[in-house]
Amino acid sequence: xxxxxxxxxxxxxxxxxxxxxxxxxxxxxxxxxxxxxxxxxxxxxxxxxxxxxxxxxxxxxxxxxxxxxxxxxxxxxxxxxxxxxxxxxxxxxxxxxxxxxxxxxxxxxxxxxxxxxxxxxxxxxxxxxxxxxxxxxxxxxxxxxxxxxxxxxxxxxxxxxxxxxxxxxxxxxxxxxxxxxxxxxxxxxxxxxxxxxxxxxxxxxxxxxxxxxxxxxxxxxxx
Amino acid sequence: xxxxxxxxxxxxxxxxxxxxxxxxxxxxxxxxxxxxxxxxxxxxxxxxxxxxxxxxxxxxxxxxxxxxxxxxxxxxxxxxxxxxxxxxxxxxxxxxxxxxxxxxxxxxxxxxxxxxxxxxxxxxxxxxxxxxxxxxxxxxxxxxxxxxxxxxxxxxxxxxxxxxxxxxxxxxxxxxxxxxxxxxxxxxxxxxxxxxxxxxxxxxxxxxxxxxxxxxxxxxxxx
Numbered sequence: 001x002x003x004x005x006x007x008x009x010x011x012x013x014x015x016x017x018x019x020x021x022x023x024x025x026x027x028x029x030x031x032x033x034x035x036x037x038x039x040x041x042x043x044x045x046x047x048x049x050x051x052x053x054x055x056x057x058x059x060x061x062x063x064x065x066x067x068x069x070x071x072x073x074x075x076x077x078x079x080x081x082x083x084x085x086x087x088x089x090x091x092x093x094x095x096x097x098x099x100x101x102x103x104x105x106x107x108x109x110x111x112x113x114x115x116x117x118x119x120x121x122x123x124x125x126x127x128x129x130x131x132x133x134x135x136x137x138x139x140x141x142x143x144x145x146x147x148x149x150x151x152x153x154x155x156x157x158x159x160x161x162x163x164x165x166x167x168x169x170x171x172x173x174x175x176x177x178x179x180x181x182x183x184x185x186x187x188x189x190x191x192x193x194x195x196x197x198x199x200x201x202x203x204x205x206x207x208x209x210x211x212x213x214x215x216x217x218x219x220x221x222x223x
Numbered sequence: 224x225x226x227x228x229x230x231x232x233x234x235x236x237x238x239x240x241x242x243x244x245x246x247x248x249x250x251x252x253x254x255x256x257x258x259x260x261x262x263x264x265x266x267x268x269x270x271x272x273x274x275x276x277x278x279x280x281x282x283x284x285x286x287x288x289x290x291x292x293x294x295x296x297x298x299x300x301x302x303x304x305x306x307x308x309x310x311x312x313x314x315x316x317x318x319x320x321x322x323x324x325x326x327x328x329x330x331x332x333x334x335x336x337x338x339x340x341x342x343x344x345x346x347x348x349x350x351x352x353x354x355x356x357x358x359x360x361x362x363x364x365x366x367x368x369x370x371x372x373x374x375x376x377x378x379x380x381x382x383x384x385x386x387x388x389x390x391x392x393x394x395x396x397x398x399x400x401x402x403x404x405x406x407x408x409x410x411x412x413x414x415x416x417x418x419x420x421x422x423x424x425x426x427x428x429x430x431x432x433x434x435x436x437x438x439x440x441x442x443x444x445x446x
Contacts, residue, residue, distance in 0.1 A: 042264045042348050042377060043369025070349065072375045093379065095318065095349035123376070124349050125265050126293065126318035145368035145391065146266025152295045153346070154265060156316065168368065174394050 005087045005108065017131055021099035024106075024134030028117075034217040035106070035117045037135035039157065042123035044143040045167040047075045048200040049209075050120060054082045056210045057116065061217060064114035066105040068097050068122050075120060085112055096127035099134040116217050125150070129157040137162045137216050144168040144177045151185035158189035162216075165209060166197045228331065229296060229311045240354055244322035247329075247357030251340075257440040258329070258340045260358035262380065265346035267366040268390040270298045271423040272432075273343060277305045279433045280339065284440060287337035289328040291320050291345050298343060308335055319350035322357040339440050348373070352380040359443050360385045362436075367391040367400045374408035381412035385439075388432060389420045 028035055040046050047067075054063055064085040067076040076088035089105045091097065097105075102119055109117060119135065121128045140161040142150055145168060151158040158164065164186050166179065183195050194212060198205030217223075251258055263269050270290075277286055287308040290299040299311035312328045314320065320328075325342055332340060342358065344351045363384045365373055368391060374381040381387065387409050389402065406418050417435060421428030440446075 041266065041346070041369075042373055043366075069376060071378050074372055074375055093353070095347075122349065123264070124318070124347055126345065126347050127350065130316070143266075143368065145366065145394070146264075149297055150265055152297055153292060155294050171368070171394065171397050174397060 008090045008092060017098045017100070020103070021132035021134040024099050024103050025136065028134070028136065029220070032221045033106075033114055033117055034220045035102070035119065035133070035135045036213070037119045037121060037133045037138045038141070039121045039125075039128045039138065039161070040123060040141035041125050041143070041146055044123070044141045044146065045200045046120050046123070046141055047078050049141060049165065049167060049198065049206075050079060050118060051082055052200050052203060052206045053118075053210060053213070054079070054084055056206065057214065058082070058084055060214065061116040062112065062114050063116045063118065064109040064112060066102070066109070066117065066119045068120060070094070070122065085109060085114070091122060095122055095124050096131050097121055097133055098131040102133040102135075115221055125154040125157045129154075129160050136220050139163045139165065141165045141167045142182070144171055144175050148177050148179070148182035148185065151182070151189045155189050158186055158193065161190065161193055163194045163196060163209075163212060166195065167200055169197050169199045169204060170202055229299075229313055231313045231315060240321045240323070243326075244355035244357040247322050247326050248359065251357070251359065252443070255444045256329075256337055256340055257443045258325070258342065258356070258358045259436070260342045260344060260356045260361045261364070262344045262348075262351045262361065262384070263346060263364035264348050264366070264369055267346070267364045267369065268423045269343050269346070269364055270301050272364060272388065272390060272421065273302060273341060274305055275423050275426060275429045276341075276433060276436070277302070277307050279429065280437065281305070281307055283437065284339040285335065285337050286339045286341065287332040287335060289325070289332070289340065289342045291343060293317070293345065308332060308337070314345060317345070318347050319345055319354050320356055321354040325356040325358075338444055348377040348380045352377075352383050360439050362386045362388065364388045364390045365405070367394055367398050371401050371405035371408065374405070374412045378412050381409055381416065384413065384416055386417045386419060386432075386435060389418060390423055392420050392422045392427060393425055
């Protein structure tokens with residue numbers, strides 16, 4: 001597919017990832033680009049949620065998507081179908097992205113006047129939480145089949161996210177997932193995190209999520 | 224709960240994990256201990272599958288379980304309820320276990336004449352695949368809600384596993400999961416991997432899995 005460009009990102013030369021992430025955020029602020037870092041377990045629904053998000057927001061913002069994957073380009077192809085700029089970042093086996101790798105991706109999107117850049121991180125609840133990518137906001141998806149106890153088991157991920165989307169609410173009847181308990185566990189890790197139940201398949205809750213995201217983007221780019 | 228002992232495992236002093244893993248396997252062979260390394264994404268059903276496995280095999284083997292987790296002791300408590308020896312390994316934020324950390328756990332189980340030791344690795348499809356724990360066999364669980372395309376996205380994990388359990392078959396009607404396609408993708412990564420569909424919740428397929436596991440254990444311990 002012509003639209004999918006694959007970028008092999010390399011580990012940053014900077015030793016200090018936090019410093020580089022702060023520098024990247026400053027640069028993004030100056031350029032008027034909002035960067036969202038989207039994280040989750042494998043198969044929680046990042047790509048489907050992104051497609052729904054793009055459908056609703058592509059007339060409002062110029063959107064660019066960076067799909068991080070160890071090897072394949074399955075997701076970048078799916079995103080390219082929505083018509084927005086999409087690139088694939090190959091991490092070469094790495095389990096996360098750092099600020100330097102994210103910057104390499106953003107440089108590839110540069111020149112297209114992107115206002116909302118979205119990074120779909122590697123499917124992993126552990127390592128991506130340890131590396132600041134330079135994003136303005138961190139979002140994560142927890143899907144119903146994974147269970148309501150995940151904030152207890154992967155504390156760092158939940159503590160660094162500004163918003164937690166609880167996806168696949170359509171299958172709630174078939175799983176022992178207690179939404180109230182889950183909200184309680186999330187709050188325990190991060191009292192400031194906003195929790196939004198969604199179903200990326202049916203579109204339920206996506207308006208709420210997009211309203212939250214638009215608010216953050218508008219504030220950042222000064223619209 | 225009295226039965227749950229929590230061990231803070233530390234990164235090994237050995238630089239060469241592969242060498243240490245081989246040494247551990249030799250030691251296990253000598254002692255007549257079979258070590259299974261069980262991996263999956265967060266929430267794929269490792270603990271529930273283990274409970275079913277223990278119920279069926281605890282009269283056949285002396286079983287010891289090591290539950291690796293970043294922080295909590297939720298899983299070790301659930302395993303302790305089955306009556307087998309269970310310890311919790313805290314990785315202190317680490318996303319995987321190496322052979323040295325595994326050995327620290329096994330040392331804690333030592334003296335109990337364990338024949339089947341099971342390591343429940345950290346929920347993660349990336350990093351645990353990169354570190355040989357010294358296990359005799361590697362097993363992984365892919366759950367239906369994660370999607371049939373995971374072997375394409377997490378190639379290393381599928382290539383190093385001897386057996387792939389496809390869990391949560393009870394919810395197949397509610398997800399777009401193509402079992403034949405999944406088998407095809409697994410075979411692409413690893414033609415020798417055995418694929419066993421199971422439902423840890425209902426017990427479906429667990430007999431097949433336990434038959435496979437018993438065969439491996441018997442061969443290793445020379446029963």
